Amino acid sequence: MADKITPRSVDYSQWYIDIILNAKLADYSPVKGCMVIRPRGYAIWERIQAELDKRFKETGHENAYFPMLIPMSFLKKEAEHVEGFAPELAVVTHGGGEELDEPYCIRPTSETIIWAKYKDWIQSWRDLPLLYNQWANVMRWEKRTRLFLRTAEFLWQEGHTAHETREEAEAETMRMLEVYRSVAEQHLCLPVVAGVKSETEKFAGAVRTYTIEAMMQDKKALQAGTSHFLGQNFAKAFDVQYQNREGKLDHVWATSWGVSTRLIGAVIMTHSDDKGLVLPPSLAPEQLVIVPIVKKDTQAAVLAYADKLLAELKGVGVRAKLDADDSASPGWKFAEWEMRGVPLRMEVGARDLEAGKCVLVRRDTGEKLVVSALEAAAKARELLDAIQQNLLEKARSFREAHTVPVADFEGMKAFFGLAGEDLAGAEAAKGGFAEGLWCGSATCEASLKQATKATLRCMPLDRQDDIHGNCCLCGAPAKHRAIFARNY
């Protein structure tokens, strides 16, 4: 067995990289911090895109496209926004061999260039709501990058909507958060906690940021998507007013929301194992691969049998592939397709042919079962559904097992370990989601971060009914219930 994948217990970061490179999802590029997404990785993105795009359309949104270059002056119009993004901007200073009068930045996000146009397009309440989304690349000059999780350039979608009222914009913010939550869970098998960000962690320029937070296998949190209520901040910065139903001028209310190729990183980290990638059937480029076990004298018959099964699988809508390459041994193929994350394997050999059967093997559990050829296609479909469900449940119970209430600062230090402390070895035992009451003070967040590197990930929406007690960090009366974790 060629040990191409570093086991998680040895080096979690290296394991993650090994999976991506060996499963051929992505590769490094000649440009620092940028990545090449290879066909197997891009296919996953296309499936995520397709599902999200469908849901955006179902909720009344339209796709549009805005330019990648944004005049620097636009960024500066919203004070908090520019302050938040300035450190990570890439700036274009020359074009056509000449220095530009005004430099352009490569979009880190498109609020400013979009709102500059919304000013032209919105005059009356009849123009609202404006529900646009764009699929695009953005660039944020990151100091430290990681494939899929944090790259200088990444692919995402960004929704930008304008509304008549605060209530409508807030409802839109929540609606899209819910779209993200359900796509994450149903499609990506990522159980997520939906919640509100603290002032410290919110998007630069937003009034309020909502998030879906997932837990990776190393128990660190990953922000998997965000939905922002922008209030009238951008409308004011770009002077976007409309005449309301009473005939008076008013600034419009806004939202923005996005998910990125980071989701692919989340899927990899949540489900995969030491044998390689594990993918939800909904995302897998191939849902099932048939490995024929051929011997010289039976080769033709076995391949014909495999072909017939392949046709039946395709007939019931399974994305199936026959690996008839005769230069690799079956054992090699088993390992190879497991590394690539194919959810189901079908083995067919002379024995099966004779018995009218075949062998199905699950990627998630390793479970092997012999089924008759007649019911193979139906059984495969059933198993794919079961795998989809199992991945979500497994991830959810992992998260629940590592979500614990913590009552005070000492408890936090014990739970997370101390910043700077070498956690190798202890890594397995420490960390997770610490749930505690919080007074609302940024000072508390800062001191926790300094002591343990853990931050306030969010205040879960469904856990705010019982907040009687004291802040788990400073002991003052609590105002919220929050989740704290180390994060990516």
Next chain:
RNA sequence: CGGGCUGUAGCGCAGGGGCUAGCGCGCUUGGUUCGGGACCAAGAGAUCGGAGGGUCAAAUCCUCUCAGCCCGACCA
């Protein structure tokens, strides 16, 4: 952007002043195999990360630089 480690064939490594740079895996061709990473034979493949400097002689010594990983500060 600071601290550490690493760059030698596609991948993993050895060689640490000496003449022709090795090994394993992978790759190509032919043959035998095939129910958990098969075997035999013959091949191809490297300006030793890059630039400069010293030396009769550099993969090996010196300076600079680039890239990757890890650890910190900053972030979807």
